[in-house]
Amino acid sequence: MTAPAVRCRDLRYGFGDTIAVDGVDLDIERGSVFGLLGPNGAGKTTTIRMITTLLPAPPGAIEVFGVDVRRKLAVRRLIGYVPQQLSADSALTGRENVALFARLFDVPRAGRADAVDAALESVGLADVAERTAGTYSGGMVRRLELAQALVSSPRLLVLDEPTIGLDPIARAGVWERIEQVRADTGMTVLVTTHYMEEADKHCDRVALMHRGRLRSEGTPEELKAAIGPEATLEDAFRAATGDDLDSGAGEGMRNVRAVRRVARRLG
């Protein structure tokens, strides 16, 4: 049987007394767009950091395309990662930023220039590639970060809150690129978000995460239908967690947005 793109079994992680991830089982089918949904502090980033080998996992807890994440280098070659923190250098041009990642991720020298061109083209930044990233809009910076992750042709693209802090048009632009890349390459995409309506529209399957645990998992249609004919994913989240997005959890989401805005101003 072919191994799934990502397989997690009884995944756990604590920071001192804080249990960030509390027994997560997860299978992500190859070629799918999978959304990990939940408010600030749910444990999404910690889960992603374990899958991307940035935090340690016990043997057997996570496999990426059948490879245990303890084989860090082998797994890193399979993954493109766009973290929540800004990773583009505002003093470098778009092309230089992507070329830097091509070198970091060992894209063979002979094909490097072509790979950089293709990555910039795939996110719609070829025309502005010679401008410094500091002159880009928020949406363009996000697409540049996407190009950085794509330049090594990963089999799994991991995106942590890719549209946070962007206006609706820029958010749509980022999703359009993600969907195009998936259609062109068959890449698997794992995305965290707290924008329920985006997950509903763009993800094949979603898992609702709350306080370190997955409370519900399925296609957006399945999760909504289980609640009622007019239900939204927010209703499904509320039913699965007993929490209201406007309560403490919602407050957390606003904080994430504020953090992202500050990061952009500093950038």
Ligand SMILES: Nc1ncnc2c1ncn2[C@@H]1O[C@H](COP(=O)(O)OP(=O)(O)OP(=O)(O)O)[C@@H](O)[C@H]1O
């Ligand atoms: N480096 C750290 N040190 C201590 N506690 C941490 C650390 N990183 C995360 N935590 C805690 O672990 C829990 C899960 O955090 P995590 O960042 O994984 O959540 P999240 O769902 O990704 O939210 P966000 O979108 O804000 O990143 C939270 O209670 C958080 O405060």
